Amino acid sequence: MRKGVTEDREVVEAILEKAEVLWLALVDGDGPYSVPVSFAEEGGVVFIHSGKRGRKAEALKSGGPVAFSCAVDVRMREGGDDACDQGYHFRSVMGRGVPRLAEGEEKMRGLDLITVKYLGRQLPYVDKVLPITDVWAIDVDTLTARIKE
Incomplete structure (x- = not known):
């Protein structure tokens, strides 16, 4: 395994908990692309939400595999006098998995996790918005953290 890379669950979870944005990488008929999303993770499942269209x-x-990444504590490190000696310190997570539509109690659990992660407390939902909102559960296949300090 690459230097500074770990699968230690506590390290990975600490980064995921602190991260504000997850960069989700998808592929469609136009090719690969990446989109920032809000998210929450619990028990090896990453939850995101989206509109239905x-x-x-x-x-x-499509059910195809997705990849994702996030980073925290990103800061430029002091390098030397040449371009090759520059870089960053950071803690990051990279993973991949297969998305599936969360329904019923799992959908509400995913929304609750996202709400609490970003707002620090549970709030009520607007009844007319819930039917037009999908929650996706990404069952994680691989999940690693990289620490570069």
């Missing part, structure tokens, strides 16, 4: 929704509905 659009490029992201269609790619997720």
